[in-house]
Amino acid sequence: MAPVLSFDNPIFSQFAFYASVVIIKTLIMAPLTALSRFKYNAFGNPEDYVTVKKPSKVVVNDAVERIRRCHLNDLENVIPFVIVGPMYILTGPQAAIAALHFQIFAGARIFHSIAYLLPLPQPSRALAYVVGLIVTISMLVNVLKHATF
Amino acid sequence: MAPVLSFDNPIFSQFAFYASVVIIKTLIMAPLTALSRFKYNAFGNPEDYVTVKKPSKVVVNDAVERIRRCHLNDLENVIPFVIVGPMYILTGPQAAIAALHFQIFAGARIFHSIAYLLPLPQPSRALAYVVGLIVTISMLVNVLKHATF
Amino acid sequence: MAPVLSFDNPIFSQFAFYASVVIIKTLIMAPLTALSRFKYNAFGNPEDYVTVKKPSKVVVNDAVERIRRCHLNDLENVIPFVIVGPMYILTGPQAAIAALHFQIFAGARIFHSIAYLLPLPQPSRALAYVVGLIVTISMLVNVLKHATF
Numbered sequence: 001m002a003p004v005l006s007f008d009n010p011i012f013s014q015f016a017f018y019a020s021v022v023i024i025k026t027l028i029m030a031p032l033t034a035l036s037r038f039k040y041n042a043f044g045n046p047e048d049y050v051t052v053k054k055p056s057k058v059v060v061n062d063a064v065e066r067i068r069r070c071h072l073n074d075l076e077n078v079i080p081f082v083i084v085g086p087m088y089i090l091t092g093p094q095a096a097i098a099a100l101h102f103q104i105f106a107g108a109r110i111f112h113s114i115a116y117l118l119p120l121p122q123p124s125r126a127l128a129y130v131v132g133l134i135v136t137i138s139m140l141v142n143v144l145k146h147a148t149f
Numbered sequence: 150m151a152p153v154l155s156f157d158n159p160i161f162s163q164f165a166f167y168a169s170v171v172i173i174k175t176l177i178m179a180p181l182t183a184l185s186r187f188k189y190n191a192f193g194n195p196e197d198y199v200t201v202k203k204p205s206k207v208v209v210n211d212a213v214e215r216i217r218r219c220h221l222n223d224l225e226n227v228i229p230f231v232i233v234g235p236m237y238i239l240t241g242p243q244a245a246i247a248a249l250h251f252q253i254f255a256g257a258r259i260f261h262s263i264a265y266l267l268p269l270p271q272p273s274r275a276l277a278y279v280v281g282l283i284v285t286i287s288m289l290v291n292v293l294k295h296a297t298f
Numbered sequence: 299m300a301p302v303l304s305f306d307n308p309i310f311s312q313f314a315f316y317a318s319v320v321i322i323k324t325l326i327m328a329p330l331t332a333l334s335r336f337k338y339n340a341f342g343n344p345e346d347y348v349t350v351k352k353p354s355k356v357v358v359n360d361a362v363e364r365i366r367r368c369h370l371n372d373l374e375n376v377i378p379f380v381i382v383g384p385m386y387i388l389t390g391p392q393a394a395i396a397a398l399h400f401q402i403f404a405g406a407r408i409f410h411s412i413a414y415l416l417p418l419p420q421p422s423r424a425l426a427y428v429v430g431l432i433v434t435i436s437m438l439v440n441v442l443k444h445a446t447f
Contacts, residue, residue, distance in 0.1 A: 002306065005154060006153075006239060010297060014296070016239075016296035019236070020296060024286075030282075045218070047274075075224060076369065079228055080321050083321065084321060087318075091305065126332075146314065147305070149312075155302075155388060166445035166447055169442050169445065172381065173435075178374075194364065220374065224373060231381050
């Protein structure tokens with residue numbers, strides 16, 4: 001059977017699980033940022049100061065900015081992974097190898113967020129980033145092998 | 150018939166419409182930013198000062214930055230929605246429920262941009278953001294129900 | 299045959315190639331940023347200062363920020379293109395016209411990065427951005443023509 005995008009395809013079904021996990025992880029960063037803005041009274045817009053007095057100038061808080069950088073890093077890495085995933089599945093990879101790609105990526109990105117937010121000493125975060133990147137690149141190399149110029 | 154990604158599938162065809170609308174809405178933010186940069190002579194790069202004299206230091210303009218934050222918020226929310234959409238369609242949702250997801254999301258994000266750019270008093274923008282997020286989460290929960298660990 | 303997402307479909311196979319190219323181009327911006335941060339000792343987080351002494355306040359370096367703006371511009375433009383691509387393919391475009399879309403987009407975005415990073419005098423970068431945007435809009439118009447309200 002040719003590889004297809006369908007929940008009948010166990011590889012796609014597994015990708016759907018891990019893709020959902022990393023997308024949810026990424027989406028969570030926004031409410032985390034909001035909570036942190038309330039905690040430090042450091043909002044991005046004047047109209048956001050509804051419960052406390054608006055300061056005379058924009059407050060930039062280190063803890064808030066750290067969560068925002070973590071969020072941006074997710075956008076830069078999680079989004080490419082979930083976009084490349086379906087193309088990779090359509091190349092017809094072996095189920096066990098595909099599963100390894102999805103699981104390592106999800107693990108690396110969850111660890112990346114922990115390393116970023118605690119923060120853990122470097123090179124924890126850098127390593128997590130590199131592992132995730134290698135997975136995406138490996139999937140892209142497979143796609144390029146099957147693609148036509 | 151198994152759910153497929155095809156314009157013959159009315160749910161996909163409708164998703165294609167609303168996904169295009171929210172992607173176009175997101176893409177419009179960049180020309181809006183550019184117009185605003187010209188209006189306030191607040192460019193992001195030295196070489197962008199071609200019609201007016203380059204100031205001695207980078208000008209950060211509140212109106213420009215507001216549009217940029219709105220754009221970034223779109224990237225954080227619209228992109229996950231349009232990526233999750235096809236996976237959600239493949240779970241075989243009921244047509245009417247799927248339509249509701251797509252329409253509420255598009256409405257919430259268009260209102261979010263209006264609330265951000267005017268700006269409307271809070272919690273208008275926060276509410277629009279939360280409604281869009283709930284739609285995406287609802288789609289993700291459906292995907293997770295059909296996915297395999 | 300109805301248009302499908304499969305490497306048996308030459309249009310999809312060609313899209314997979316150009317989509318991979320522009321995603322790899324986007325992913326490269328992060329290691330470039332990292333290299334630049336090491337070159338100028340301008341890191342985004344206190345814990346990133348492992349080989350040099352941490353300065354008393356955050357260092358914002360122009361060269362680093364330029365690469366980051368280029369990266370963000372890629373996210374804003376490359377991601378919508380690669381998401382719209384499969385929907386566009388499913389509308390069943392002519393192979394030659396589809397190829398032109400993919401090739402012009404990839405060319406425009408590679409030139410955009412060169413124009414941003416050197417930098418080339420304006421309107422080089424603005425033009426590259428507009429050409430890429432026109433391609434994505436053209437694909438979106440096709441999708442909207444086939445989609446249902």
